[in-house]
Amino acid sequence: MYINNVKFARSAQKLSGEINLGAVARIQEIGEFQGVVKYTLQGEVDRLNRPALVLSIYGIISALCQNCLHPLDILIENQTQITIFFNEDQLDAALFSESESDVIDGVLAEDEFDVVQLVEDEVIILLPCAAKHDSCIGLSYHDKVESPFNVLKQII
Ligand SMILES: [Zn+2]
Numbered sequence: 233m234y235i236n237n238v239k240f241a242r243s244a245q246k247l248s249g250e251i252n253l254g255a256v257a258r259i260q261e262i263g264e265f266q267g268v269v270k271y272t273l274q275g276e277v278d279r280l281n282r283p284a285l286v287l288s289i290y291g292i293i294s295a296l297c298q299n300c301l302h303p304l305d306i307l308i309e310n311q312t313q314i315t316i317f318f319n320e321d322q323l324d325a326a327l328f329s330e331s332e333s334d335v336i337d338g339v340l341a342e343d344e345f346d347v348v349q350l351v352e353d354e355v356i357i358l359l360p361c362a363a364k365h366d367s368c369i370g371l372s373y374h375d376k377v378e379s380p381f382n383v384l385k386q387i388i
Contacts (some may be wrong), residue, residue, distance in 0.1 A: 237316055237345035240277035241283030248272045251351055253293060259352065265359060267293040269308060273352045283316040283341075289354055294362035304365050306356050314350070316341050 233249065250270045253259050269291030276285045288311040297304045314337045317323040326335040339345070 233347045234344040235332060235347055236343050237275075237285060237339065238283050238341045240273075240345075241285055241316055243275065244277075244279060245275045247347070248274065249347075250291075250299055251348060251355070253291075253355070256352055258355060259359070262356065262364070264296045264358060265293050266295075267291055268294070269351070269355055273347060275348075278315065279312070285314045285339075285350075286317065287314060287350065287354060289351060289358075291355075293359075297368055298362045298363045299364050299368040299370055302313070302365075305384075306360065306363060308355065310354065310358055312336055312354065314339055 233247070235245075235247070237281050248271065249267050252268050253265045254267075259265055267358045271287060271288055271289045274286040274288075276286060287303075289308065291308045293302050293308055294304070295304045308312050315326065317326065317338055317367050318341050320340065323338045323340060327338050339350070
């Protein structure tokens, strides 16, 4: 889905949708993440009169515990503000300058800004690099009859 992000922000538009992680190739390359993430994008103008997007995402994702190879659910919930800049210099200055900046995240102004891409990027940042049960004590913790190799076969 594409929006003119400046127009969207200045007119305080809002849109919602969801993405199915199983269908996103670059997420599947990271790991066995399944589930649906819902998102809401809200346009606004910040106190410095800059256009901005507020992205909220929420989902319960199924992953594989890297310790015991059994499934576990991960809650992903986040809200972030993304400021829109009109050129790279402004964007770089806001994101990477030594001086204090109130900018959390930034993008460039675009007529055809890819919303799904933005949501996917945000999900990838929030995914754990090594998902694990909170109190996982390894393979013996679960059904001993099932060897990790059988579990692997099911995955493949
Ligand atoms: Zn585990």
